Amino acid sequence: MNPAETxxxxxxxxxxxxxxxxxxxxxxxxxxxxxxxQEQKRAGGDPFIVHPLAVARTLADMHMDIPTLAAGLLxxxxxxxxxxxxxxxxEFGDEILHLVEGVTKIDSMExxxxxxxxxxxxxxxxxxxxxxxxxxxxxxxxxxxIRVILLKLADRKHNMETLEFLAPxxxxxxxxxxxxxxxxxxxxxxMYQLKSQLEDLSFKFLEPEIYAExxxxxxxxxxxxxxxxxxxxxxxxxMLAEHPYSYRISARPKNIYxxxxxxxxQNKTFEEIQDLAGxxxxxxxxxxxxxxxxxxxxxxxPVAETFTDYISMPKTNLYQxxxxxxxxxxxxxxxVQIRTEEMHHICEFGLAAHYRYKQTxxxxxxxxxxxxxxxxxxxxxxxxxxxxxxxxxxxxxLDGLRTELEFDQIFVFTxxxxxIKLPAGSTPVDFAYAVHTxxxxxxxxxxxxxxMVRLDTHLKSGDRCExxxxxxxxxxKDWLEFVKTPRARSKIRKVLKxxxxx
Ligand code: MN
Numbered sequence: 001m002n003p004a005e006t007x008x009x010x011x012x013x014x015x016x017x018x019x020x021x022x023x024x025x026x027x028x029x030x031x032x033x034x035x036x037x038q039e040q041k042r043a044g045g046d047p048f049i050v051h052p053l054a055v056a057r058t059l060a061d062m063h064m065d066i067p068t069l070a071a072g073l074l075x076x077x078x079x080x081x082x083x084x085x086x087x088x089x090x091e092f093g094d095e096i097l098h099l100v101e102g103v104t105k106i107d108s109m110e111x112x113x114x115x116x117x118x119x120x121x122x123x124x125x126x127x128x129x130x131x132x133x134x135x136x137x138x139x140x141x142x143x144x145x146i147r148v149i150l151l152k153l154a155d156r157k158h159n160m161e162t163l164e165f166l167a168p169x170x171x172x173x174x175x176x177x178x179x180x181x182x183x184x185x186x187x188x189x190x191m192y193q194l195k196s197q198l199e200d201l202s203f204k205f206l207e208p209e210i211y212a213e214x215x216x217x218x219x220x221x222x223x224x225x226x227x228x229x230x231x232x233x234x235x236x237x238x239m240l241a242e243h244p245y246s247y248r249i250s251a252r253p254k255n256i257y258x259x260x261x262x263x264x265x266q267n268k269t270f271e272e273i274q275d276l277a278g279x280x281x282x283x284x285x286x287x288x289x290x291x292x293x294x295x296x297x298x299x300x301x302p303v304a305e306t307f308t309d310y311i312s313m314p315k316t317n318l319y320q321x322x323x324x325x326x327x328x329x330x331x332x333x334x335x336v337q338i339r340t341e342e343m344h345h346i347c348e349f350g351l352a353a354h355y356r357y358k359q360t361x362x363x364x365x366x367x368x369x370x371x372x373x374x375x376x377x378x379x380x381x382x383x384x385x386x387x388x389x390x391x392x393x394x395x396x397x398l399d400g401l402r403t404e405l406e407f408d409q410i411f412v413f414t415x416x417x418x419x420i421k422l423p424a425g426s427t428p429v430d431f432a433y434a435v436h437t438x439x440x441x442x443x444x445x446x447x448x449x450x451x452m453v454r455l456d457t458h459l460k461s462g463d464r465c466e467x468x469x470x471x472x473x474x475x476x477k478d479w480l481e482f483v484k485t486p487r488a489r490s491k492i493r494k495v496l497k498x499x500x501x502x
Contacts, residue, residue: 003034003049010053013060014069021066023094028071032091038082043165050157052076053160058154062191062349071099075151079104095343101153102141102148125395132394135181135401139388141380149185153194156182160201160271174207179257181398184405188380190317190350196255203257214256217270225277230280230393232334241298245291252337254278278335282344286311289338293322296336300326303333311339313411313419313461318346380404383487388416388492400486410461420458426484429455432467433488440491442469456482 001009009031011023019466030053037048056072064072074092078084078100089097142149154268158176163171179202186195204211229251230368236249254277262273282293289311306325314320322340328334384404403423410430412420428446432439445468446453459465475492483489 003047006050006053008056010060010069013057014066017063018066023066023071025066026073029092029096030071033073033077036077036083040080042162044162045165048076051162053173054158054161055151055154058157061148062154064147064150067095068099068151069153071096071103071147072154075100075103078494095498098145099147102138102145103152121448128398129394131177136388136397138237139381139384139401140493141442149189153186153189153198155192157194157197160198163201163205173206174201179206180402181405184402185380186350188317188405190319190346192347192350193424194350196258200255203260207260210260211256214260214270216408218256218259220472228486229277231281231335234326235328235475236279236281236296236336239295240292241290245283245288245290247292249279249281249479252280261300265422266354275369278337280339280344280376281339282339282341284340286340289322289340292338293324294325296324296338300324302327305311306335311343319343320346338457348420376493387487387490390494392488394485396489400489402486403486410459410463412459412461413464415464415466420465426459426467427456427482428453428459428467429479429483430485430488430493431459431465433483434485435467437491439467439469440488441475441495442471442473443467443475444470444473455479 011026014023014026015021033052034049037052040048042048042051043458052073052075055075059069059072070092074088074096078085078088080364085101087098088100093135131137132325138152156178159174160307163174166174178198181204183195183198186192186198192224200211233249233251259270259273262268263270266273282291283289303325308323310319310321310323320343321337323335325333325335325338384401386406387400390395391400409421410424410426412422412426414420416434420431422430422434425436428448429440432443432446443455446455447466447468448457448459450464450466475495477496479492480489
């Protein structure tokens with residue numbers, strides 16, 4: 001398909017979800033980008049314009065607004081062509097300029113100047129410094145405008161889809177960055193589909209042999225698995241027939257990388273992994289979610305410790321659902337997720353859905369938990385920016401970012417019943433610093449559920465943690481060995497550093 005045809009298709013798609021909006025800006029952006037990149041080709045030999053068009057298409061799939069789509073079409077103009085910032089501003093204005101600048105990489109070392117703490121670190125790996133600075137810049141731009149990260153994710157998706165055309169060395173580097181930072185970021189934004197795509201694309205390049213083997217194995221059992229799930233669906237439908245709830249039900253495949261991760265985590269072979277797919281039930285209200293869960297648990301035996309209630313305790317990325325794994329007759333097990341239409345919508349679109357909601361002025365959210373958390377959805381990005389200011393080492397920043405993006409969250413209670421969200425593997429020291437810096441600094445012991453514990457104990461969801469303090473107490477260097485959160489790490493380092501100076 002030629003670029004003009006691809007663009008026409010994009011316009012059609014946009015007009016379907018934004019009827020009545022003037023697409024003139026998109027025309028202009030397309031022509032400008034086409035002209036600016038005219039002399040360039042993608043690594044695979046395609047005309048360059050194919051790339052910005054693909055990025056804009058992904059953004060249209062997320063139902064983004066016209067300025068974001070225009071920025072998608074123009075996102076490489078400042079970085080890769082002779083177009084100047086001033087000229088760009090004159091043509092497209094500040095809003096689109098800021099979006100494009102947010103995703104434009106810092107390529108020259110001179111641009112590192114804004115962070116003075118980095119100046120004495122030029123002896124360390126310039127590649128890591130550059131990568132850390134790019135991420136730092138992008139997070140700052142994202143804290144100001146979340147559309148920046150959506151653009152960057154769409155950009156990365158197409159770059160991953162065309163990765164085969166790059167040199168092997170470069171491929172590996174990009175795939176590694178994608179799987180360790182971009183995929184978790186997409187997940188953290190609640191964009192599950194994009195996250196799975198990025199993971200599988202990266203995995204294919206990082207572990208081509210394992211990928212091919214798993215891909216073949218999954219295809220081989222797909223038919224059998226489908227029959228099994230169809231049977232499950234029929235069974236559940238017949239059980240629910242006499243109940244008055246409205247619902248729809250669907251089977252849900254797992255992506256290749258998540259199957260692999262499960263094999264590694266549980267030290268199992270492919271043949272031992274049972275839940276290659278699961279079942280999802282979508283209904284109309286929260287009450288009905290719990291009612292349906294009741295029906296499922298009455299009819300099937302739940303597998304111990306598999307039930308998780310992400311409705312009353314949403315994940316940090318606002319994900320909500322009930323999860324349970326049950327035994328079916330014949331000793332087969334299947335995971336069942338239950339959620340409302342609204343929760344499902346948020347799972348599909350993630351942050352993009354929140355952005356749209358904010359734009360249209362809301363009212364669409366019946367669910368208060370979600371409506372409330374939409375407002376502070378950028379909190380974790382601000383938290384990243386806060387601790388990174390105390391981090392001198394670019395590598396620490398990247399490691400910290402990885403931890404911060406990590407998916408598994410636990411909920412720990414203060415003695416007064418306040419919920420503190422922490423990454424899995426967090427210790428009482430992480431908990432103390434999450435509550436308050438002073439509490440962390442003066443921490444000398446901890447009680448979990450009224451029992452004294454070691455400070456390196458791993459907390460679990462639902463634990464009640466009490467920190468014992470003493471005035472004049474100081475953080476131990478040893479704590480750095482076991483703390484999980486970047487916040488605790490940077491606070492401890494700071495005290496140790498200040499003390500060293502005194
Ligand atoms: Mn690009």
